Amino acid sequence: MDYTKCFKEVLLKYSFIDPTVELIRHNENITYKVTEKGSEDTYLLRMHKPITKNMQGVHNTREAIQSELEYLLAWSSHSELPVQIPVSNLNGELVTTVVIEHEEVHCSVLKWIFGETMSKQDLNSEGTVSTLGTRIAYLHQFSQSFQHGPSFMRPEYGMEWTNSVLTKLRSGEEMGIITTGDFHILENTFSLIDDRMKVLSKSIETWGFIHADINYSNLIHTSRGISFIDFGLSGFGYYAMDVAMGALLTENKLRDALISGYTSIISRKIDIEQLESFMFLAIAAYYAFLVSNKDKHMWIHKNIPGLIEHFCKPFLNGKTVFYNI
Template sequence: MDYTKCFKEVLLKYSFIDPFVELIRHNENITYKVTEKYSGDTYLLRMHKPITKNMQGVHNTREAVQSELEYLLAWSSHSELPVQIPVPNLNGELVTTVVIEHEEVHCSVLKWIFGEIMSKQDLNSEGTVRTFGTRIAYLHQFSMRYQQGSSFIRPEYEIEWTNTMLSKLRSGEEMGIIATKDFYILENTFSLINDRIKILSKTMETWGFIHADINYSNLILTPKGISFIDFGLSGSGYYAMDIAMGALLTEGELRNALLAGYTTIISRKIDTEQLEGFIFLAIFAYYAFLVSNQDKHMWIRKQMPDLIENYCKPFLNGEAVFYSF
């Protein structure tokens, strides 16, 4: 597909004046930075077309993109920190659909958030990590109050999702990227995680709209504090999944500070054994994504044995691993 032709057609659907366009990346979406040359106003243009079929899913449908944008609009009116606010097209629509080479491509535009992409060095103090925990909690607190419309549709992160992920990793074993003996351990790890998920209850306090992709590149340090960006994989899931992803970004000795920050806003007991499973799923999701990228196959071959030996096996033996990752 000629993506250059595609984004040029999309730009005509908006009121941009003399825009300058820069490609950012192509993962679950194709993203561009759009800057109006004279006003300096800056936007994020997303074409909801994943780089591989491996990443195709409900989140790429027009209805799901619309649902994500409606959530962001609602969140922006409640958040004290910057939010990527959706920008309607000339017809007043949040989602713009164009047809290129007989294929529909759904697109959206968000206001740009200015700040620095966070890194490991930004989450190396107890105070910052505690604040990070409160930011996750505020997001969940809003989700608990958010009223989804009848047409609201986003991915769901539970057993079907974990089984799909395991199937993608199985293709890695079939290609010889993952050793058969290691895949056997992976299967057992997934089985234990699924057993734990099956006994979780879905209540207003445990299940709702989550970001589902909390990583350094999706955290922006703004003058007002830490803002979340890229809700492209957001959906319905256990709040523990976001907490686990946040914990994975911090050193083991600082994770209690993250949990303390979270529970100052949402007062409930956090089960670290439950978080362990979701940390594994965050890691496995990354491996499953890389399986379709031939350039990363050597990296998977090198890293998988360490993951199996130092984390999966102790986990299966009943050892606590929350603080070890």
């Protein structure tokens, strides 16, 4: 597909006058930075076309994109920090669909958030990590009150999702990327986590709209604090999943600060075993995503044994791994 032709056609659907366009990356979306010449007006253009079929899902549908943007609009009116606010096209629509080479491509435009992408070095103090915990909590607090209509559609991160992650990893074993022995241990780990998830309740306190992709590249340090970007994988899941992803970004010794920051806003007991389960699922989902990328096969083959030794085996033996991975 001629993506240059595609984004040029999309730009005509908006009120841009003389924009410059810079490719950012092609991952779950193709993203461009759009800047109006002679001004500081800057936007993010997303073409919702994943780089591999392995990444396609309900989140790529027009209905799901529309729902994500509706959530961002609602969140922007409550958040004290910058939010990627959706921009309507000339027809007043949040989602723009163009047909290129007989294929529909759904696109959206968001206002740019100015700041620095965070890194591991930025999360090296109790204060910053605690602040991240509070930011995740504020997001969940809003989600608990968020009202949406019957047409609202986003992915769900429950049992069906965990099974799909395991299926993708199984294809890695079939391709010889993951050894049969290692895959059996992964399979046993999933089985234990499935047993734990079966008894988890889906109450307003535990289950709701989550970011589902908290990583360094999706945290922006702005002049006003830490903001979340890229809600492209957001959906309904256990709030513990976002907390677990936050924990994976921090040093072992600082993870209590993350939990402390979170519980200072949402006062409820945090189950460390649950966090361990979702930490594993977040890591496993990343490996599953990379399985379809041939350039990453050697990396997966090299790193899976470390996950087995340092997480799966202790986890299956009933040991606490939250502070060790």
